[in-house]
Amino acid sequence: MEHTRRVTLSKRMSLALRHEPGRFGLTLDPAGWVSIDDFLAALQIDRADFDTVVALDDKQRFAVIDDRVRANQGHSVTVELGYRPAEPPAVLFHGTSADAVPSIRATGLHRGKRHHVHLSPDEATAQRVGSRRRGAVAILTIDAAAMARDGHVFYRSDNGVWLVEAVPNHYLSCSAPTSTSMG
Numbered sequence: 001m002e003h004t005r006r007v008t009l010s011k012r013m014s015l016a017l018r019h020e021p022g023r024f025g026l027t028l029d030p031a032g033w034v035s036i037d038d039f040l041a042a043l044q045i046d047r048a049d050f051d052t053v054v055a056l057d058d059k060q061r062f063a064v065i066d067d068r069v070r071a072n073q074g075h076s077v078t079v080e081l082g083y084r085p086a087e088p089p090a091v092l093f094h095g096t097s098a099d100a101v102p103s104i105r106a107t108g109l110h111r112g113k114r115h116h117v118h119l120s121p122d123e124a125t126a127q128r129v130g131s132r133r134r135g136a137v138a139i140l141t142i143d144a145a146a147m148a149r150d151g152h153v154f155y156r157s158d159n160g161v162w163l164v165e166a167v168p169n170h171y172l173s174c175s176a177p178t179s180t181s182m183g
């Protein structure tokens, strides 16, 4: 399958599994799973294309177990993914738009519509996440060790994204030389 088509399909699958299952006539179970047969029928995709997207997805966004599929992370609908708290590395990163930095500096990182703030294990990944935004990218460094010490609970999704409820501003600093200074 051609790359562009794979990305389009991956986005539709993410929409159905994370944000708007109802729009496709689907109901996720409490842990976010749906039957693959129902999913294929609802999205009108064939099994071979589905398998290709699941296997080749650049972020391993989808989990398949037996005859069911779910998104590994990124939901806005209520699901209990069952992740257990995990000890984070000493620092984590967050890529965002440089324009957002003054607001983040004032109020910290918020989860918005998602269940958690998403953090990256390395700067290259954060750079990719931030590049989804318009304009210059800012990379924030998060003192995850201090947060964990202070009682903030971290989770790691099956595809390696670090998740936390919120990041108060005093754990943040700006590390990218090309991005807006955090002062």
Ligand code: HQG
Pocket: 059, 061, 074, 095, 096, 097, 100, 101, 103, 104, 105, 107, 108, 109, 110, 111, 112, 113, 114, 117, 118, 128, 129, 133, 161
């Ligand atoms: C920003 C993609 C101003 C935050 C990626 C981000 C990731 C603030 C945006 C995953 C703010 C939320 C998540 C504040 C947070 N003031 N802006 N106080 N606090 N923000 O998409 O982290 O392809 O919900 O910086 O790779 O960008 O979907 O979060 O820019 O892993 O699998 O508010 O989505 O993965 O945007 O991305 P998002 P995100 P997938």
